[in-house]
Amino acid sequence: MTLNGEQRPNRELSEASGSPLLQFCALAYRTQDSGRGTPIIFIVLKDARGGLRFFVHPDWRGRVQERDVEYIESLLSDFLARAKEQPQALFEQLSSLEVGPLVTQETGEQLSDHPPPLELSSRFVQL
Numbered sequence: 001m002t003l004n005g006e007q008r009p010n011r012e013l014s015e016a017s018g019s020p021l022l023q024f025c026a027l028a029y030r031t032q033d034s035g036r037g038t039p040i041i042f043i044v045l046k047d048a049r050g051g052l053r054f055f056v057h058p059d060w061r062g063r064v065q066e067r068d069v070e071y072i073e074s075l076l077s078d079f080l081a082r083a084k085e086q087p088q089a090l091f092e093q094l095s096s097l098e099v100g101p102l103v104t105q106e107t108g109e110q111l112s113d114h115p116p117p118l119e120l121s122s123r124f125v126q127l
Contacts, residue, residue, distance in 0.1 A: 022045060022048070022109070023107070023108070023109055024043060024044065024045050024046070024107065024108055024110075025043070025044045025046075025091065025094045025095045026043050027040065027042040027097065027103065027105060028040045028102070028104075029060075029063060029068070029101055029102065030102075030103045031065060031101065038105065039057075039063055040106075041057040042055070042060070042076075043055045043056075044079075044091060044094055050087050051083075052087045052090065054080065054083070054126065055124035055127070056076070056124055056125060057123065058123065058124070060072070064101065072102065076127060080127060
């Protein structure tokens, strides 16, 4: 899916999840009053060569408060741009977000070993 709403098939995610050196980072949307039980709306995959792929819930805009949509859109655009120049630094940053509306929910080495984000990711689309 691009930021303008165009969706692409999610084959890349299922193929990538079998890679032995793949790392992932699942980001959740959090408001000030939502606490820790927040929905995962964004997953980043890092391949063995250090390249990043971004997957988002197809209805992420409907899952966030209206006031945060524009901000998150700008973050996603920034992530895509930074992934071309500094993928390792960006992945490390995304793996430890604790402040703001996007926070790190879970990270790991093999997405297939983590049932909750794996199940969610089957419905996500690539940015």
